[in-house]
Amino acid sequence: MNNIRKNRLKDQIFRGWGIACTLLGLVLLAIFIGSILIDGLQRIDWDFITSLPSRNAENAGIYTALMGSIWILVLTTIISLPLGIAAAIYLEEYSKKNRFSSILEVNISNLAGVPSIIYGLLGLEIFVRILEMGASVLAGSFTLALLILPIVIVSTRESIKAVPKSIRDASYALGASKWQTVSMQLLPASFGGILTGVILALSRAVGETAPLIVIGALAYVPFAPSSPMDEFTVMPIQIFNWISRPQAGFEVNAAAAIIMLLLITFIMNGIAVYFRNKWQKKLK
Amino acid sequence: MRKFKEAIIEKSLLASALVTILVTLGIILVLSFEAVNFFREVPIIDFLTDTQWTPLFSDKHFGILPLLSGTLLTSFIAIAFAVPVGLSISIYISEYAPKSFRRTIKPALELLAAVPTVVYGFFALTVVTPFLQTFIPGLSGFNSLSAGLVMGIMIIPFVSSLSEDALHAVPNSLREAAYGMGSTKLQNSFRVLVPAASSGIIVSIILAISRAIGETMIVAIAAGQQPRLTFDPTVPVETITTYIVQVSLGDVQHGSLEYRTIFAAGITLFIFTFLLNTISYRIRKKFQEKYE
Amino acid sequence: MSKKEKGIVIDKSIKRKHKLETKGVKVFYDDFMAIKGIDMTIKANKVTAFIGPSGCGKSTFLRLFNRMNDYVDGFRLEGEVRIDGENIYKKKINVEQLRKQVGMVFQKPNPFPKSIFENVAYGLRIQGINDKRYLSEKVEDSLKQVALWDEVKDDLNKSAIALSGGQQQRLCIARTLAVEPSIILMDEPTSALDPLSTAKIEELIYELKEKYSIVIVTHNMQQAGRISDYTAFFYLGELIEYDRTKKLFTNPEKQQTENYITGRFG
Numbered sequence: 001m002n003n004i005r006k007n008r009l010k011d012q013i014f015r016g017w018g019i020a021c022t023l024l025g026l027v028l029l030a031i032f033i034g035s036i037l038i039d040g041l042q043r044i045d046w047d048f049i050t051s052l053p054s055r056n057a058e059n060a061g062i063y064t065a066l067m068g069s070i071w072i073l074v075l076t077t078i079i080s081l082p083l084g085i086a087a088a089i090y091l092e093e094y095s096k097k098n099r100f101s102s103i104l105e106v107n108i109s110n111l112a113g114v115p116s117i118i119y120g121l122l123g124l125e126i127f128v129r130i131l132e133m134g135a136s137v138l139a140g141s142f143t144l145a146l147l148i149l150p151i152v153i154v155s156t157r158e159s160i161k162a163v164p165k166s167i168r169d170a171s172y173a174l175g176a177s178k179w180q181t182v183s184m185q186l187l188p189a190s191f192g193g194i195l196t197g198v199i200l201a202l203s204r205a206v207g208e209t210a211p212l213i214v215i216g217a218l219a220y221v222p223f224a225p226s227s228p229m230d231e232f233t234v235m236p237i238q239i240f241n242w243i244s245r246p247q248a249g250f251e252v253n254a255a256a257a258i259i260m261l262l263l264i265t266f267i268m269n270g271i272a273v274y275f276r277n278k279w280q281k282k283l284k
Numbered sequence: 285m286r287k288f289k290e291a292i293i294e295k296s297l298l299a300s301a302l303v304t305i306l307v308t309l310g311i312i313l314v315l316s317f318e319a320v321n322f323f324r325e326v327p328i329i330d331f332l333t334d335t336q337w338t339p340l341f342s343d344k345h346f347g348i349l350p351l352l353s354g355t356l357l358t359s360f361i362a363i364a365f366a367v368p369v370g371l372s373i374s375i376y377i378s379e380y381a382p383k384s385f386r387r388t389i390k391p392a393l394e395l396l397a398a399v400p401t402v403v404y405g406f407f408a409l410t411v412v413t414p415f416l417q418t419f420i421p422g423l424s425g426f427n428s429l430s431a432g433l434v435m436g437i438m439i440i441p442f443v444s445s446l447s448e449d450a451l452h453a454v455p456n457s458l459r460e461a462a463y464g465m466g467s468t469k470l471q472n473s474f475r476v477l478v479p480a481a482s483s484g485i486i487v488s489i490i491l492a493i494s495r496a497i498g499e500t501m502i503v504a505i506a507a508g509q510q511p512r513l514t515f516d517p518t519v520p521v522e523t524i525t526t527y528i529v530q531v532s533l534g535d536v537q538h539g540s541l542e543y544r545t546i547f548a549a550g551i552t553l554f555i556f557t558f559l560l561n562t563i564s565y566r567i568r569k570k571f572q573e574k575y576e
Numbered sequence: 577m578s579k580k581e582k583g584i585v586i587d588k589s590i591k592r593k594h595k596l597e598t599k600g601v602k603v604f605y606d607d608f609m610a611i612k613g614i615d616m617t618i619k620a621n622k623v624t625a626f627i628g629p630s631g632c633g634k635s636t637f638l639r640l641f642n643r644m645n646d647y648v649d650g651f652r653l654e655g656e657v658r659i660d661g662e663n664i665y666k667k668k669i670n671v672e673q674l675r676k677q678v679g680m681v682f683q684k685p686n687p688f689p690k691s692i693f694e695n696v697a698y699g700l701r702i703q704g705i706n707d708k709r710y711l712s713e714k715v716e717d718s719l720k721q722v723a724l725w726d727e728v729k730d731d732l733n734k735s736a737i738a739l740s741g742g743q744q745q746r747l748c749i750a751r752t753l754a755v756e757p758s759i760i761l762m763d764e765p766t767s768a769l770d771p772l773s774t775a776k777i778e779e780l781i782y783e784l785k786e787k788y789s790i791v792i793v794t795h796n797m798q799q800a801g802r803i804s805d806y807t808a809f810f811y812l813g814e815l816i817e818y819d820r821t822k823k824l825f826t827n828p829e830k831q832q833t834e835n836y837i838t839g840r841f842g
Contacts, residue, residue: 003704004466004673011468018376021369022389025396025440032407039410086300094294095301106565108304113491113561114554115498117525118311120532121550125314129538146307153304177286179293200398207400210500210525214532214546236402236501243406243505251410258403269398273391383649457686461748464644464682465699465755466675475702480689 033262040255048256053220053238057249062257065238067224068137068217069206069264072234075141076148076205081198083145084152085187091153092160093182112150119147120214128215135216138228143211148201155197159190162283192279196272203268207261209236235261315554318547325541331548337511337527339545340534346545348552350511354428354521355553358503359496361432361517362439366496367489369436370443374485375473377444378451390445397441405505408434413506422518426508429517435502439492446491450484450571451477483571487564494560498553500525524553595620596641596759596791600655603636603813605648610636612813613655618806623785625804625821626793629836632810634793638761641791642678643671659759676703679752681762685744687736687751692728695736695747699755718750722780742773749780760784762792766799778803797837801825809833 051061091108095101123143133139163186171181187194212234219241221233235257242254323331326346334347373393377386413430417423423430454477462472478485500523508520509530522530528546536542596618603611611633618624626634636645643664645651656663664674676699687695694701696715705711715732719725724746728739736747745765752760762781766774781790781803794800800807801821808818809832817824817833828834 004670004676006704007468007471007672007702008670011470014372014470014473015376015380018372018380021372022376022381022393024369025373025437026392028437029396029399032411035411036406083300083303086297087304090294090297090301094297104301104304106562107308109565110558110561111304111307113494113557113564114311115500115525115557117498117500117528118315118550118554118557121528121547122307122311122314124532125318126310149304149307177290179290203398207398207402209400209402210504210529213529216532219533236400239406240402240501240505243402243409254406258406261400262403265398265400266395269395455686457682457684458688459647460644460680460682461686461688461751462698463647464642464675464680465702465751466672467702468672471702475698476688 036255036258036262039252040257040259043252043256044259048253049260052222053233057247057253060242060250060253062235062238062260064221064224065233065235065257066260068221068232069234071137071225071228071232072141072144072212073202073206075137075228076144077198077202079141079145080148080152080201084149084198085156085194087149088153088156088160089182089186092157093178093186108150108153112154116147116208117210117214119143120211122146123211123215133229135218135231136229137225137232139215140212140217140232140234141228143215144205144208147208147211148205151201151204152198155200156190156194159193159197159279160186162193163189164283189283192275192282196276196279199268199272199275203265203272206234206268207236207265209234209240212237213240235264311554315547315551318544319551322541322544322548325544326548335513337522339542340531346548348524348549350513351522351524351527351549352552353513353515354503354507354511355497355523355525357515357517357521358428358432358435358507358523359493359499361429362435362496362499363489363493365433365436366439366443366492370440370488370492371447371478371485373440373444374447374451375478378448379469379473379477390448393441393444396437397439399438401438401499401501402505404434404438405431405502408502408506420518424508424519426506426510426520427518428503428507428521431503431505431507432517434506435496435499438499438502439495442492442495443488446488447481447485450481450488453484454480483567487568487571490560490564490567494557494564497560498525498557500529504529524549595660596789597658597661598637598640598655599658601637601640601657602654603633603640603645604650604652604654606650610813611640614815616808616815616818618789618791620789621785621787622805623781623790623792623803624806624808625800626791626808626810627795627797627800627836628810628816630795633813634808634810635763637810638763638791638793639680641759641761642675642680644680646671676755677757678759678761679755679757681745681749681752681760681765683764684768685741685748687739687744687747689735689737691733692736692739692747693732696751696754698751703755714754718754719747721753721784722746722750723776724750740773742769742776745769745773745777746780749777753784757788759789759791762790764793764795767795774799797825809836811836 048061049066050063051059052063054060091104120143123139127133127139127142128135167185167189168181171185217237218231218233219237221231225232239254239257239261242250242257331346331348334345335349336345336347337350338345377389408430412434413425413427416430458476458480459472462476503523504526507523507526509522509526510520511522512519514521527549531542531546598614598616601611601614602609614637626638628634639645640657653665657665688698693715696718697711700711700714716725719728724743727743736744739747766777778799784790792804804821807821807824809816811832817828817830824833825837828837
């Protein structure tokens with residue numbers, strides 16, 4: 001066999017290897033989801049969703065965790081959305097290229113890489129202790145809002161950047177001020193992209209466990225929170241707690257709760273992708 | 285009047301941007317404040333050289349090495365798995381696969397990164413570990429091998445997506461030159477495109493490492509909670525992140541030495557990821573200039 | 577080279593005689609017909625220039641001979657392209673082998689981001705040749721052929737990106753020569769260069785035709801007149817006229833050709 005044919009063979013082998021690698025992750029994910037569905041699907045019924053936690057695996061439900069996650073989701077959105085979008089607008093439209101703006105950029109890029117558990121430590125000291133919020137939904141939401149802030153900022157900036165320059169020029173040429181241009185032209189035009197980024201960031205927040213454990217969110221909470229200052233648990237913590245228990249019944253519960261959590265995560269991702277496609281078409 | 289309103293708006297937008305600086309300062313201050321208190325009681329030499337970590341026992345030792353080795357071991361396994369696979373995926377998608385396949389497979393792979401990590405932990409503990417035990421008889425129920433591999437699955441998209449972007453950005457003229465000389469796709473990929481895209485690929489790998497080092501739930505669930513200075517992948521270990529979770533789940537008094545240990549552990553973690561992120565940011569900036 | 581090799585079989589004795597032929601060639605990009613049925617025979621050891629206005633299909637036609645169009649989305653070919661009588665689009669053809677024989681120089685200099693030495697040695701390395709002495713000889717020889725050796729002999733390990741545009745293009749030609757092709761395709765090789773570098777490359781082409789069959793696409797009619805033996809005029813995917821360069825430029829048969837070379841359009 002000469003070299004050229006050997007090279008061709010190697011090329012074909014790599015092609016096969018490449019396909020195998022590409023499918024590997026997806027196949028593993030499919031196996032995993034399949035095994036979880038087998039374990040947990042039978043456990044899901046209305047009672048499971050509406051029951052309070054219990055020491056008894058058969059009676060335990062995810063009601064408080066689900067409510068906790070919804071509270072967290074809503075409050076995190078309220079806190080991070082205005083902050084993130086405002087910061088992105090500043091960086092994209094207002095800030096001049098100088099030392100200060102490059103410090104801001106480096107800083108945001110670094111924050112995006114800080115492990116989530118470190119945000120937990122930050123939240124524990126600042127929100128739980130110094131601001132005396134305790135291990136409340138509010139403290140948890142502030143912590144997660146800071147965690148997803150860099151993601152919201154980066155994706156918002158990209159969406160604003162994608163708006164054609166001609167729209168800015170047209171607006172300024174008509175005598176619009178900077179803020180009028182931003183609020184009446186740029187934000188509406190980039191809305192779809194911003195929405196996509198925000199939903200993806202929130203879907204990450206829904207799945208976060210570690211920072212909330214660190215700020216002291218409890219595994220066992222007998223009631224759903226009724227105000228931002230109440231203590232809480234969330235779905236991932238509930239799952240973690242059930243995984244940690246030795247009795248087999250809780251493993252089934254964990255699988256069932258994972259199905260619920262994955263459902264929420266995938267639906268959010270699906271919505272995000274839907275908005276992104278719609279927006280990209282519109283932008284063209 | 286309009287000018288005044290514009291100025292107010294600009295200032296409040298600026299204030300929002302400054303929040304990000306406050307967050308960084310907050311992290312650094314909180315970590316160092318508690319860590320300084322910690323090092324008042326525990327000599328930094330002991331922290332760095334003691335080979336035992338037993339702050340919750342009566343015979344207390346505060347050596348970070350066992351936690352560090354646990355973190356590095358699980359991360360190493362994850363990276364050793366994710367980098368070859370992720371890089372192969374990126375080359376396959378960018379150079380071999382039809383364009384339509386590329387459009388569907390990229391978002392599908394990114395779904396792997398969207399799965400909550402607590403879910404991966406469950407997968408490692410209940411599926412991967414029992415599976416590995418069938419042909420590694422001595423494998424403990426909690427081990428770094430299974431946790432590391434599953435963490436590898438999670439970070440595949442970090443490597444594949446960013447590397448693919450970098451390969452995609454290599455000018456087509458180089459591809460043509462290589463094909464024109466009679467290169468196969470494989471030769472073109474490894475001799476021309478990967479070297480040309482190396483900075484982007486390195487950035488993707490550094491980010492993946494940083495991600496693995498900071499990952500918490502997978503290792504907390506599947507790698508165990510026993511600080512142990514070892515590089516044996518079959519036994520339980522404890523990572524820095526797991527330790528922080530372990531203490532947080534317990535009932536530790538605020539202001540106690542045990543409470544401060546999690547900040548000492550946290551600052552160690554922060555320094556590592558900060559260095560990695562800074563390096564990757566530098567490379568990325570240089571890389572952007574190269575193509576602009 | 578064994579006779580069993582599924583590439584083009586080269587008999588050493590006729591190595592310097594390679595004829596390119598097309599028979600009823602049509603090229604489609606999806607539904608668009610870019611080449612509308614061309615029969616052509618290109619003579620060995622001559623310089624043949626392809627001229628015509630932008631979008632006339634001359635580059636597409638050139639790239640048929642080393643199958644570089646294979647990478648374009650929606651590319652489809654009808655008819656036959658033959659080198660020494662063998663259809664290079666039949667299934668059994670080894671494309672890598674073909675491209676070793678049919679070298680190509682591109683419009684913009686595209687050296688690899690590697691050292692000067694590694695650029696020239698690339699084609700040999702991918703064939704599995706790693707013998708240091710042989711490579712050095714080949715690199716020196718190729719660089720001398722393009723008259724670049726004296727300029728770079730002390731900087732062989734420096735990055736090729738640091739060279740000037742004209743030097744880069746000569747390096748790209750040297751890179752092609754190193755694998756000893758028999759045919760060299762050039763796709764507007766001087767369009768990105770200054771006049772001085774252009775003159776050097778033209779001189780080089782003139783010398784190279786002793787050993788190689790050269791096909792060159794050019795926008796520049798003076799260039800075609802200066803360096804080529806034969807010229808083909810393409811228009812809207814068709815071969816309008818093909819003749820000895822002198823004849824085509826002084827006494828064209830077709831009105832369209834005359835209009836083009838006298839500058840009335842394009």
